[in-house]
Amino acid sequence: MPSPPKVPIPTLERLATYMRMLVELSSNGSATISSAEVEVCTGVDASQFRKDLSYFGMFGKPGVGYDVASLQRKIARILRIDSPQPVVLIGAGNLGAALVGYPGMAEHNFEIRAVFDNNFAKIGRKLWDTEILDINDLESVNREIGARIAILAVPSSAAQEVAEHCVRAGMDLILNFAPTHIKMAANIFVRDVSFLQELAVLSFHAGPSDDHS
Amino acid sequence: MPSPPKVPIPTLERLATYMRMLVELSSNGSATISSAEVEVCTGVDASQFRKDLSYFGMFGKPGVGYDVASLQRKIARILRIDSPQPVVLIGAGNLGAALVGYPGMAEHNFEIRAVFDNNFAKIGRKLWDTEILDINDLESVNREIGARIAILAVPSSAAQEVAEHCVRAGMDLILNFAPTHIKMAANIFVRDVSFLQELAVLSFHAGPSDDHS
DNA sequence: TAGATTGTTAATCGATTAACAATC
DNA sequence: TAGATTGTTAATCGATTAACAATC
Numbered sequence A, B: 001m002p003s004p005p006k007v008p009i010p011t012l013e014r015l016a017t018y019m020r021m022l023v024e025l026s027s028n029g030s031a032t033i034s035s036a037e038v039e040v041c042t043g044v045d046a047s048q049f050r051k052d053l054s055y056f057g058m059f060g061k062p063g064v065g066y067d068v069a070s071l072q073r074k075i076a077r078i079l080r081i082d083s084p085q086p087v088v089l090i091g092a093g094n095l096g097a098a099l100v101g102y103p104g105m106a107e108h109n110f111e112i113r114a115v116f117d118n119n120f121a122k123i124g125r126k127l128w129d130t131e132i133l134d135i136n137d138l139e140s141v142n143r144e145i146g147a148r149i150a151i152l153a154v155p156s157s158a159a160q161e162v163a164e165h166c167v168r169a170g171m172d173l174i175l176n177f178a179p180t181h182i183k184m185a186a187n188i189f190v191r192d193v194s195f196l197q198e199l200a201v202l203s204f205h206a207g208p209s210d211d212h213s
Numbered sequence C, D: 001t002a003g004a005t006t007g008t009t010a011a012t013c014g015a016t017t018a019a020c021a022a023t024c
Helices: A009-028 A033-043 A048-053 A068-078 A094-100 A103-107 A135-145 A156-168 A194-202 B009-028 B035-042 B046-054 B069-079 B094-100 B105-106 B135-145 B158-166 B196-203
Strands: A066-067 A084-089 A111-116 A128-134 A150-154 A173-176 A190-192 B065-067 B083-089 B110-117 B130-134 B147-150 B173-176 B188-193
Touching: A009 A048, A009 A068, A009 B196, A033 A048, A033 A066, A048 A173, A048 A190, A066 B130, A068 B083, A084 A094, A084 A135, A084 A156, A094 B094, A103 A111, A103 A190, A103 B196, A111 A135, A111 B196, A128 A135, A135 A156, A150 A156, A150 B196, A156 A173, A156 B130, A173 B105, A173 B196, A190 B196, A194 B009, A194 B135, A194 B147, A194 B173, B009 B035, B009 B069, B035 B046, B035 B065, B046 B188, B065 B069, B083 B094, B083 B158, B094 B110, B135 B158, B135 B196, B158 B173
Parallel strands: A084 A111, A084 A150, A111 A128, A150 A173, A173 A190, B083 B110, B083 B147, B110 B130, B147 B173, B173 B188
Antiparallel strands: none
């Protein structure tokens, strides 16, 4: 079997950026875009953009550029958001509420299909339109939903245990908002959203001997 | 002037991870830790950890390891969170509320000193303990606070304008939660928190021909 | 056609990993 | 001292950038 050229993670991250831009452009009625224009819109180097797409085959016409609509469709298919991608959210706290209420989620075709919590005071109540379910029903509910993606918006102290529970319920792709390292088998894919890290990077540059160069 | 060896961004991100770990450890009463143990706790390669610290000078004793308390102090100083780091938050929506209510912020010595919004219905009301201020008072209020870090929790459509306003108010380090590219002068440092990107990376791996290898 | 812009290869850059002499 | 673990150098790896022939 010829090993499929594997795609760098930074490339995948940028695909999401391109997607965003294309959605905006198509609502503006733009028909085509060049890699140079992409650079202006997104800050991603034109060469980088073309290289990123090259991992997936051909997309543009030399001398013309890229068709906005078709490029959008192709990237959506690559990222598996050409049809709604079901997602399960664990944790109905402040952050969970913000995520459920966040319009960008649906705009990108991610569908939060269920919200779980372990707090009896919350179970049965609603977060926006979605009823908060008992975490103990995770397996049975996900047998219906079939989500592979779990979003963890729980305290650090609970993250490891909850992640393992998600795996038992059939999920293998985990987005972790808790500021802690989750240990998982190699076939489980974990990504962390850690704005404290980003804040630290900024804060470092608040040093007096730092000129941002 | 001998050019100071500049520190890779990934190294700075990992410093925040080490910080987290050290806080946990010191509450457990651990006195020292080896780079091998750091690897177990955080998932960061032992060699990587030692290399990261090497950018800042010596921290450990060969044959013994690192003193937890002193390492914590040193990293805190590097990241400018040895004393409270003032931060301004723009946007009192769901996400803003989650951020203000997030205990990890204070634990890491980031202090949200003021919250701003442009919505008259919100201005004057309280977000937890903090009064929501008029965005038009940004300059005058920050003359008091002297924050260099701004957190943007505003819609994409407002992000560029608000960022420019922050710069006029004296801030030069911007944490952007809006899923859009902000164009700034080279002396302004912008970091994006983009969980949609992380979600896209996961979603890509939901492909049928993907085995996470 | 001439001008523009792609897809791809090669060169550059930078970060991670491995190895080991120095040190406690 | 002997064993353990650091700090640092060198080797590896992978991503970004630049250049250009191919193409519309």
